[in-house]
Amino acid sequence: MTKRVAVFISGSGSNMQKLLESMKDDHPARACVVLSNDPRAGGLDIAEAAGVPTEVVRHEPFKGDRVAFEHALTGALAHHAPDLICLAGFMRRLTAGFVDPWRGRMLNIHPSLLPKYRGLNTHRRALEAGDAVHGCTVHEVTAALDDGPILGQAEVHVLPDDTEATLAARVLEQEHLLYPAVLARFAGGDRRPVMLR
Numbered sequence: 001m002t003k004r005v006a007v008f009i010s011g012s013g014s015n016m017q018k019l020l021e022s023m024k025d026d027h028p029a030r031a032c033v034v035l036s037n038d039p040r041a042g043g044l045d046i047a048e049a050a051g052v053p054t055e056v057v058r059h060e061p062f063k064g065d066r067v068a069f070e071h072a073l074t075g076a077l078a079h080h081a082p083d084l085i086c087l088a089g090f091m092r093r094l095t096a097g098f099v100d101p102w103r104g105r106m107l108n109i110h111p112s113l114l115p116k117y118r119g120l121n122t123h124r125r126a127l128e129a130g131d132a133v134h135g136c137t138v139h140e141v142t143a144a145l146d147d148g149p150i151l152g153q154a155e156v157h158v159l160p161d162d163t164e165a166t167l168a169a170r171v172l173e174q175e176h177l178l179y180p181a182v183l184a185r186f187a188g189g190d191r192r193p194v195m196l197r
């Protein structure tokens with residue numbers, strides 16, 4: 001049966017857009033909702049233009065009460081009945097209370113070759129470390145930050161004159177290839193990692 005996918009975003013939503021574009025024809029999944037914690041997220045317009053329902057659950061009113069925010073997320077998802085959640089640039093940390101019931105059914109994309117550079121400023125950290133190879137990872141979400149079984153990685157060669165911006169742009173190009181490839185395989189029941197080199 002076709003899997004229903006909720007995509008969580010916080011910003012421009014370019015990865016979300018690539019996921020939406022990929023879910024057609026004989027793809028084993030379809031987007032059922034795009035949810036943002038920020039009403040200004042550019043990705044909301046993209047989702048609406050694509051005819052996908054959107055939800056906004058702002059985090060500020062909860063003033064750091066993550067559990068209450070997550071109850072609101074669960075409430076917003078309820079009538080969309082997703083089977084899977086794809087975090088696509090969703091910049092809020094989720095607690096075990098939300099993550100654990102979705103274990104094995106929630107994916108995230110992160111702009112580094114995990115387990116390197118969990119957290120923020122991944123491109124700067126790769127440059128500062130003098131890495132020759134950088135990239136991105138799609139993984140199953142666990143309650144630990146940017147952790148969980150790896151479902152795919154794409155490598156990007158670091159060039160001598162790379163800046164944070166040029167490196168980020170080339171990694172993002174790979175994210176746009178990797179995430180749809182992983183989702184198609186995962187939603188079809190195959191958890192073998194996708195490795196793009």
Ligand code: GAR
Binds near residue numbers: 013016091119175
């Ligand atoms: C992407 O580079 C994604 O990997 C990153 O945010 C960007 C969102 O861009 N996610 C994280 O850093 C999560 N830890 P997008 O909104 O254009 O897809």
